[in-house]
Amino acid sequence: MEEFTVIGKRISKVDAVDKATGRALYIQDFKLPGMLYGRILYSKYPHARIIKVDTEKAKALPGVVTILTGEDIPPIRLGVYKDNPPLKSGKVRSCRDEVAAVAALDPEIAKEAIDLIEVTYEALPAIFDPEEALKPEAPLVHEDHKTNVLKMPWNLHYGDVEAARLEAAFNVQERFTTTWVTHCCMGTSGAIADVDNSNNLTVYTNTQIPSLAQKDFQETLKALGVKDRRVRVIKPSIGGGFGSKLDTYAYEHLAILLAWHARRPVKILFEREEEFLATSPRQPTVTYISMGCDREGKLLYRDMSMVLDNGAYTSWGATTPSVMMMPITSLYRVPNVRYTAKCVYTNNTYCQAMRGYGNPQATFAIESAIDMLAEAADIDRVEFRRINSNRPGDVTPQGLRITSCGLPECIDAVSKNLDFGQPREKGIGTGLASLIHVGGGARIYKSDGCGTMIKMDDYGKVDVFTGASDMGQGADTVIAQIVAEELGVKVEDIHVFHQDTDICPWDVGAHASRTTFVAGNSALGAARKIRLRLLAMASKATGVSEDKLVLKDRAFFAEGSPILPLPKLLRSSHFTPKGQMMMADNFYDPENENMGRDFRGNMSATYSFGTHGVRVKVDEATGKVEILDYIAAHDVGRAINPMLLDGQVHGGVLMGVGYALTEQVILENGRNMNPDFRDYKLLTAMDAIHSKPIVIETVDEKGPFGAKGIGEPGCVPTAPAIANAIYDAVGVRIRDLPITPEKVLAAIKKKKGAVSCGIDVFTQKEQPCE
Amino acid sequence: MRLPPFTYNRPQDLDEALELLNAYGKDCKILAGGTDLLVRMKQGLVAPMNLISLKALSELAEIRETATDLKIGAAAKLSDILAYQPVQGRWPGLFESIKAIGAPSIQHFSGTIGGNLCQDNRCQFYNQSRSFRRARQTCNKAGGSTCFAWKGGSDKCHSVCQSDTAPILIAMGAKVVIKSRQETRAIPLEELYSSIGEHPLTLGDNEMLTEILVPVRAPGDGSAFEKLAYRSAIDYAVVSAGAFVQTDGNQMLKASLVIGAVARGPLTIATIEKTLEDRPVGDEQAIDEAAKEAMNAAEAFMANNMTQPVEYRTQMVSVITKRALKLATKRALSNKEVSEAK
Amino acid sequence: MSKQSLEIIVNGENYFLAVEPNCTLMELLRDDLELTGAKEGCGEGVCGSCTVLMDGKPIRSCLTLALEASGSHITTVEGLAQHGDLDPLQQAFIDHGAVQCGFCTSGMLMSAKGFLLENPHAGKKEIRNALSGHICRCTGYTKIVEAVESVVDRSQEKR
Incomplete structure (x- = not known):
């Protein structure tokens, strides 16, 4: 096995000291001279015509500098479907629609001004159920779109599902639903926009896509009639991302528009309530699944259809089927697959990427149904998964090429520990579920690339300028480790810059668990270029041939002894006639493929796998579920930093547990009823579970030092593992997330045939006991 | 989130505080820990012109035991009550109820027992920001004339009392001392609550709660507090119950039960005293009957004032009642030596 | 006013x-x-x-x-840091990977500090209890609790 000095070590995050001493600056902490404070007025109705917006009183308020309404701004359309203006005119389509924006001398004045704006609405019939929105008589959310169904047809059919269905010995057919959950980044959203006298724009903002945000902001400048000016995006420390910052939001563009009009910097900072109301949650789904296997338990087909509640506008939530296709076609070997998904406009909030990007929703249905099918076939649930496990060398029906694959090892690791050494007791049960996820980038755009520049100074200190974005996950640390290993220096010799588009190269963004793989490979390539030059120079200086030289610990070694300190060599290269600078750049774009018209294509250069096992206790009187033990086995290729890796798994798992049990954005007729941490029930340290991560290293040949992505997988199989454990414990199958005590209790009562089976949480009506 | 403007007063003794209270009358709120009041002020639910801080009134923070009562000053910090040694052993129900409030580092070092008892009622349609509320008609509690929590609307406010300490203290027969500049009165804690959602306390504008008197324990009595919440911390109860029983080792002599988080005030289930009286200890059927009575009593008050479904909360009244009564009984049985221990 | x-x-x-x-x-x-x-x-x-x-x-x-x-x-x-020397608790947060996005970190540190001042020998459950009023979305709390625990251990050794 290769010996590494930095790779595979539990190294502290490079920004941990600043964060633990309060020095790290977040958007909350930024203030520019002359800065104004912006605030947004949101719609009072989920669907209404705007008759009049009267800003007179607000304008008269001392301290108010600028007020904008939908009529005051040029046509700007945000989002992947270009259907979302930053300020609405004519009509509002959801309660989070932006109707007006104010910039004032201080936040309180801005707030007061917002209260003084009088909007006259004419309420319109609204639609909140995506399946209802499909009906011809449903009100149209966008009249000019002619239909509520987005023109994004997601259908694939590989093999012959109907033929396989006839062939199958055992079948299951089920309906599952998931609802809105939201990122709950601890640091709320915010942006500062600053336009200089030459109309160059600087935006300080929390974003996971600095390069793409730059382009979006450029578009807004263009709409204002400004062309060919610089747009600079500066990223402060970010208080959590989880996918929420993969698009630009109206508030960022409103900060720009306000700053443009006021000719002063404008900051918009969300309060917590606004963060809940006006950022986009995870895409909810209604899923129909049928699946069948032969007598031996081999999966023969999987047939899934979904209706997605798109909300009133379109961001990345609508494209989550592109990633759902991966588990649907490729989690376990399944030769015949069919999938269709419709995204439907409603007057609800619109959705966004969130850790797992559709994968948790799809995997909830698949892995719940796998347990049901195993039971129908009378095959042990672990064995059933083993029989169907993906293997290295597989090409799945969608054309995903499985290279390294540790799924069998993950299943083994979990099954060995699934009883957690505990005897079986009443009300206690265990469950497991697996996952596949992109681990080698994901070609969503034409490019899946990332750039890196590296410069080394006289003393062996290294500046790395990366396109990658860190929002707490440790991208900067992993990149520092990769570069340090390659250049034979220490992590503390490395400074990673990722905060500023003026100095950092291009990247498509921190999504799809791609950063370690793509930005890591990009940094590795740049470092390698310098390394080769250093070796050549050192060989020349020492007379030792390059292949006998080892670069590590800030020196060149020959036959185990240091013979030339690295700084000395670097200085000599500067202080020599015709000297050279140690600088290099690299653009890495993985060898993955865009999906074709039939949605086939190897979207990632490699895939990550994992299996989770959980032991739960169900209180049969209250329906409350307690998690007793949790184990999470992941095939990560190679753990570059086991400590950060554990952190991703622990955090992902708890987010998954929240998704499974407690979290939901409650919308009542399109209005958020729980926009605060009291009623949006994130788990606390007292509820937090004891989760044990197990790392399976398969050393992927394409990954930087063998690594694959692990950012998202932790929260993917959690919900089905828990649902399966609840079934094992008390014999009830919950098909709708979150699995709240009232749902569990109602199911238990129903099963026991009790007189009162409680209320159906969906219909809000008494449900009959069977 | 910024607070609205007010004047801040920090009286140095109780007389000064009562004097100020008398002078300000309606335009004034008492600031203890601030964990309830300041949030409501930030949301624009209340905008008192004047605040009277209890910060300097150490006389209101005392905790001591006399021959007849455990006396707790209204401004005693929750953390100080938990740390007061006798509480955990002798008033376990009270100890449990305080532990169940919020989370240690949020409320316990700031929050006071008086604040917990005097907190305002809550409702998912009321405890929201101004912009949330502006999108609807003004509800009864906010000075309007409708109730969103009551099916079909109501001319009454159907908010819910979420004090965790009130149910157990009432069940144990606690009294409270209420003072104004003019007079001092001691009333059963129960009578502090008006059961009127709009203004859930019976305190006059010039009055303040100064002390809580919890009767000392007698041999054969036991108390318990049960709270069902979705999380282990920072959560309001779905249902809570305070139970107090007195046994002679074989039979129930006395029992009282108060349900929290279901009605406009702590809900005393008066009928269970008769139901349980003279029944053998450990009589499951008796407990079942009591639980059913509690559930039926609670059902009449249940409104859609929390995010959890009404039907589930109603069912849970029975479950939590049983648990509280059983635990209190168990404690009563192991409590023969209380008088000796003293 | x-x-x-x-x-x-x-x-x-x-x-x-x-x-x-x-x-x-x-x-x-x-x-x-x-x-x-x-x-x-x-x-x-x-x-x-x-x-x-x-x-x-x-x-x-x-x-x-x-x-x-x-x-x-x-x-x-x-x-917390004195004359540039980090408090042992800060160092523990850094060493144990208890810091991710960092937004909750200062609050966590201060609660943990206050708690340890009163309870220098607390166990895991008490630590979880003491931190239960803090929301962290990144770490799942595991490494935060471990970090606090590590400081507890050290102070026990000293005795």
Whole structure:
């Protein structure tokens, strides 16, 4: 096995000291001279015509500098479907629609001004159920779109599902639903926009896509009639991302528009309530699944259809089927697959990427149904998964090429520990579920690339300028480790810059668990270029041939002894006639493929796998579920930093547990009823579970030092593992997330045939006991 | 989130505080820990012109035991009550109820027992920001004339009392001392609550709660507090119950039960005293009957004032009642030596 | 509303200030004293990001009036390190991977600090209990609890 000095070590995050001493600056902490404070007025109705917006009183308020309404701004359309203006005119389509924006001398004045704006609405019939929105008589959310169904047809059919269905010995057919959950980044959203006298724009903002945000902001400048000016995006420390910052939001563009009009910097900072109301949650789904296997338990087909509640506008939530296709076609070997998904406009909030990007929703249905099918076939649930496990060398029906694959090892690791050494007791049960996820980038755009520049100074200190974005996950640390290993220096010799588009190269963004793989490979390539030059120079200086030289610990070694300190060599290269600078750049774009018209294509250069096992206790009187033990086995290729890796798994798992049990954005007729941490029930340290991560290293040949992505997988199989454990414990199958005590209790009562089976949480009506 | 403007007063003794209270009358709120009041002020639910801080009134923070009562000053910090040694052993129900409030580092070092008892009622349609509320008609509690929590609307406010300490203290027969500049009165804690959602306390504008008197324990009595919440911390109860029983080792002599988080005030289930009286200890059927009575009593008050479904909360009244009564009984049985221990 | 005088000791330094009654301790620290380590995560006393020590006890600075802190000793995250040496708790957070996005970190540190001052030998369950008023979305709390535990262990060895 290769010996590494930095790779595979539990190294502290490079920004941990600043964060633990309060020095790290977040958007909350930024203030520019002359800065104004912006605030947004949101719609009072989920669907209404705007008759009049009267800003007179607000304008008269001392301290108010600028007020904008939908009529005051040029046509700007945000989002992947270009259907979302930053300020609405004519009509509002959801309660989070932006109707007006104010910039004032201080936040309180801005707030007061917002209260003084009088909007006259004419309420319109609204639609909140995506399946209802499909009906011809449903009100149209966008009249000019002619239909509520987005023109994004997601259908694939590989093999012959109907033929396989006839062939199958055992079948299951089920309906599952998931609802809105939201990122709950601890640091709320915010942006500062600053336009200089030459109309160059600087935006300080929390974003996971600095390069793409730059382009979006450029578009807004263009709409204002400004062309060919610089747009600079500066990223402060970010208080959590989880996918929420993969698009630009109206508030960022409103900060720009306000700053443009006021000719002063404008900051918009969300309060917590606004963060809940006006950022986009995870895409909810209604899923129909049928699946069948032969007598031996081999999966023969999987047939899934979904209706997605798109909300009133379109961001990345609508494209989550592109990633759902991966588990649907490729989690376990399944030769015949069919999938269709419709995204439907409603007057609800619109959705966004969130850790797992559709994968948790799809995997909830698949892995719940796998347990049901195993039971129908009378095959042990672990064995059933083993029989169907993906293997290295597989090409799945969608054309995903499985290279390294540790799924069998993950299943083994979990099954060995699934009883957690505990005897079986009443009300206690265990469950497991697996996952596949992109681990080698994901070609969503034409490019899946990332750039890196590296410069080394006289003393062996290294500046790395990366396109990658860190929002707490440790991208900067992993990149520092990769570069340090390659250049034979220490992590503390490395400074990673990722905060500023003026100095950092291009990247498509921190999504799809791609950063370690793509930005890591990009940094590795740049470092390698310098390394080769250093070796050549050192060989020349020492007379030792390059292949006998080892670069590590800030020196060149020959036959185990240091013979030339690295700084000395670097200085000599500067202080020599015709000297050279140690600088290099690299653009890495993985060898993955865009999906074709039939949605086939190897979207990632490699895939990550994992299996989770959980032991739960169900209180049969209250329906409350307690998690007793949790184990999470992941095939990560190679753990570059086991400590950060554990952190991703622990955090992902708890987010998954929240998704499974407690979290939901409650919308009542399109209005958020729980926009605060009291009623949006994130788990606390007292509820937090004891989760044990197990790392399976398969050393992927394409990954930087063998690594694959692990950012998202932790929260993917959690919900089905828990649902399966609840079934094992008390014999009830919950098909709708979150699995709240009232749902569990109602199911238990129903099963026991009790007189009162409680209320159906969906219909809000008494449900009959069977 | 910024607070609205007010004047801040920090009286140095109780007389000064009562004097100020008398002078300000309606335009004034008492600031203890601030964990309830300041949030409501930030949301624009209340905008008192004047605040009277209890910060300097150490006389209101005392905790001591006399021959007849455990006396707790209204401004005693929750953390100080938990740390007061006798509480955990002798008033376990009270100890449990305080532990169940919020989370240690949020409320316990700031929050006071008086604040917990005097907190305002809550409702998912009321405890929201101004912009949330502006999108609807003004509800009864906010000075309007409708109730969103009551099916079909109501001319009454159907908010819910979420004090965790009130149910157990009432069940144990606690009294409270209420003072104004003019007079001092001691009333059963129960009578502090008006059961009127709009203004859930019976305190006059010039009055303040100064002390809580919890009767000392007698041999054969036991108390318990049960709270069902979705999380282990920072959560309001779905249902809570305070139970107090007195046994002679074989039979129930006395029992009282108060349900929290279901009605406009702590809900005393008066009928269970008769139901349980003279029944053998450990009589499951008796407990079942009591639980059913509690559930039926609670059902009449249940409104859609929390995010959890009404039907589930109603069912849970029975479950939590049983648990509280059983635990209190168990404690009563192991409590023969209380008088000796003293 | 007129300003009232306030005498307060923050991280060992005496301040004589005039503040408006509705100024919270958090606003005083962040806006007036430019100590931005305490963060506003919710403004309602739920998330814990704004926690500081008041006379050694963790409190929510967003729900504490600045005037209520009059005469008190306040310690913020900026006051944990002494003469450039990190507090052992800070070092433990760094070493154990307890810091991810970092937004909850200063509040977590201050609660943990206050808790350890009173309970130097606490166990895991008590630590979880003490931190239960803090929301963290990144770590699942595991490494935060481990970090605090590691400091507890060390102080036991010393005995």
